[in-house]
Amino acid sequence: xxxRVRFAPSPTGGLHLGxxxxxxxxxxxxxxxGGEFVIRIEDTDRNRFVEGAEQYIMECLTWCGLEPDESPVxxxxxxxxxxxxxxDLYRQYAxxxxxxxxxxYAFDTPEELENMxxxxxxxxxxxxxYDSRTRLLMRNSLTxxxxxxxxxxxxxxxxVIRIKIPENTTVTLTDMIRGEVSFDSSxxxxxxxxxxxxxxxxxxxxxxxxxxxxITHAFRGEEWLPxxxxxxxxxxxxxxKDKMPQWVHLPLILKPDGNGKxxxxxxxxxGFPVFAMNWTDPKTGDxxxxxxxxxxxxxxxxxxxxVLGWNDGTEQEVMSxxxxxxxxxxxxxxxxxxxxxxxxxxxxxxxxxxQTDDATLAALSRPFIEANGVNPGEELLLKVIPLxxxxxxxxxxxxxxxxxxxxxxxxKEKAAITAKWNDTKVQFFxxxxxxxxxxxxxxxxxxxxxxxxxxxxxxxxxxxVMLPLRIMLVGGKYGPGVFAIAEVIGMEETVKRVNSALVxxxx
RNA sequence: GGCGCGUUGGUCAAUCGGCUAAGACGCCUCCCUUUCACGGAGGAAUGACGGGUUCGACUCCCGUACGUGCUACCA
Numbered sequence: 001x002x003x004r005v006r007f008a009p010s011p012t013g014g015l016h017l018g019x020x021x022x023x024x025x026x027x028x029x030x031x032x033x034g035g036e037f038v039i040r041i042e043d044t045d046r047n048r049f050v051e052g053a054e055q056y057i058m059e060c061l062t063w064c065g066l067e068p069d070e071s072p073v074x075x076x077x078x079x080x081x082x083x084x085x086x087x088d089l090y091r092q093y094a095x096x097x098x099x100x101x102x103x104x105y106a107f108d109t110p111e112e113l114e115n116m117x118x119x120x121x122x123x124x125x126x127x128x129x130y131d132s133r134t135r136l137l138m139r140n141s142l143t144x145x146x147x148x149x150x151x152x153x154x155x156x157x158x159x160v161i162r163i164k165i166p167e168n169t170t171v172t173l174t175d176m177i178r179g180e181v182s183f184d185s186s187x188x189x190x191x192x193x194x195x196x197x198x199x200x201x202x203x204x205x206x207x208x209x210x211x212x213x214x215i216t217h218a219f220r221g222e223e224w225l226p227x228x229x230x231x232x233x234x235x236x237x238x239x240x241k242d243k244m245p246q247w248v249h250l251p252l253i254l255k256p257d258g259n260g261k262x263x264x265x266x267x268x269x270x271g272f273p274v275f276a277m278n279w280t281d282p283k284t285g286d287x288x289x290x291x292x293x294x295x296x297x298x299x300x301x302x303x304x305x306x307v308l309g310w311n312d313g314t315e316q317e318v319m320s321x322x323x324x325x326x327x328x329x330x331x332x333x334x335x336x337x338x339x340x341x342x343x344x345x346x347x348x349x350x351x352x353x354x355q356t357d358d359a360t361l362a363a364l365s366r367p368f369i370e371a372n373g374v375n376p377g378e379e380l381l382l383k384v385i386p387l388x389x390x391x392x393x394x395x396x397x398x399x400x401x402x403x404x405x406x407x408x409x410x411x412k413e414k415a416a417i418t419a420k421w422n423d424t425k426v427q428f429f430x431x432x433x434x435x436x437x438x439x440x441x442x443x444x445x446x447x448x449x450x451x452x453x454x455x456x457x458x459x460x461x462x463x464x465v466m467l468p469l470r471i472m473l474v475g476g477k478y479g480p481g482v483f484a485i486a487e488v489i490g491m492e493e494t495v496k497r498v499n500s501a502l503v504x505x506x507x
Numbered sequence: 508g509g510c511g512c513g514u515u516g517g518u519c520a521a522u523c524g525g526c527u528a529a530g531a532c533g534c535c536u537c538c539c540u541u542u543c544a545c546g547g548a549g550g551a552a553u554g555a556c557g558g559g560u561u562c563g564a565c566u567c568c569c570g571u572a573c574g575u576g577c578u579a580c581c582a
Binding site: 045191206256315335 | 543545
């Protein structure tokens with residue numbers, strides 16, 4: 001049987017790290033087995049629907065290089081791939097369940113439900129849920145006569161369809177990561193399958209669509225494990241038990257500090273992104289930073305995520321997509337949740353920047369450089385990149401580490417010069433700047449030679465004037481070799497920076 | 508509260524009964540570098556706890572603790 005997996009996001013906002021990792025594992029698994037990976041949009045909740053979220057999710061997939069085989073935009077043999085467009089499909093299955101006695105109509109108002117919960121919260125069974133012990137106290141087709149039920153429905157009374165969970169049976173399922181997991185059905189409540197607005201809930205929709213779309217392996221976050229028995233029962237009641245997918249409940253990605261599931265607020269609080277790409281909330285206008293915009297390479301981002309909760313058992317951590325596909329296996333996925341480590345994420349990005357060729361880096365880093373109002377020529381950029389790439393962790397570092405190649409810097413660390421400044425040094429720099437116009441061979445080596453000679457002539461140690469020169473050219477105590485910098489920025493600019501620094505120090 | 512799941516250095520983790528417990532990130536020291544990084548060489552740092560089973564347990568079993576998830580007409 002052909003492997004078919006799906007990722008089924010709700011279009012409610014930014015695409016979270018955990019979501020991307022679930023997509024990744026789906027993708028790796030599908031490709032490893034020569035199967036198919038489909039995207040299905042679970043937009044059954046009208047209240048939480050966010051305009052633009054679906055398109056955003058698809059853009060994130062493209063950026064990550066995790067293209068699905070079937071999706072709402074791409075189409076496919078099981079279209080449509082949006083649950084809102086499949087709305088009419090679900091009703092018949094819900095009705096089938098009612099007919100077979102596995103589900104029932106419920107007419108309770110939100111107030112009635114609230115009262116029931118409040119009352120039962122205090123009694124001996126603290127669960128306070130709509131289940132075998134309380135369903136007979138409520139207004140539903142189990143407590144109402146068939147006529148009354150028909151009448152209420154005919155009158156258009158708002159109602160839902162609930163699954164009738166059996167009493168005292170054990171529901172067991174096999175999870176590919178955790179093995180056998182069992183639940184006492186008495187502790188599971190009669191979840192709503194069809195909402196009053198005619199939309200199915202996740203529980204019904206996921207089972208129906210997974211069956212209809214011939215999904216063989218269902219990957220999802222561990223937070224779904226507690227509701228898995230409902231799904232297992234549904235597969236059984238619908239008569240599809242032999243087609244039920246293998247379950248794969250993935251461990252959660254946790255906050256780096258403290259405990260708990262990583263949330264978008266942790267990113268804001270700790271200063272790192274949790275979304276793949278920038279997400280702008282259309283209502284509030286708030287922008288949440290994405291890994292892409294922070295300067296991550298998609299390959300690094302994906303690699304980092306792949307090994308957060310999975311490894312191939314060797315010491316290798318940096319792996320290409322092809323390697324990930326061939327090595328991936330579910331039995332090497334960890335059971336426990338993993339705390340997200342932004343430092344490690346940056347380390348991966350640094351690794352990928354080092355192994356990316358300069359022309360590609362030029363194209364990738366250009367937007368981050370131009371965002372600062374400069375527009376370097378390609379030739380210049382290509383000279384700068386090899387000089388600074390090994391000190392760049394994020395693409396944005398090509399600006400922070402190389403801005404002085406593109407624009408005259410401010411003397412931010414002037415104090416480091418003035419602390420040990422004297423007339424001899426003034427003389428040295430004045431003469432050196434003047435002598436530069438005579439250099440015919442404008443190379444790093446020639447520049448250093450002339451610098452050394454003059455220092456010796458004037459009686460200064462090279463070390464005394466190296467740092468001042470660096471600050472004059474760079475503005476601070478960092479960057480590649482000073483003479484290499486001078487070579488790249490050219491004679492005119494070098495002379496200009498030394499002379500204006502002299503003026504600024506004197507003033 | 509109930510139920511589920513989990514627990515190897517600060518973090519990601521290897522180990523599938525023989526351990527003097529890999530490796531990576533981060534941290535510290537030194538080297539390289541008349542800057543800052545990169546790089547190189549070292550270093551500190553680990554089996555939640557208690558019982559079993561076993562010649563032998565980080566590995567298997569039970570309990571406890573802790574953590575976490577769920578407990579909506581949200582997914």
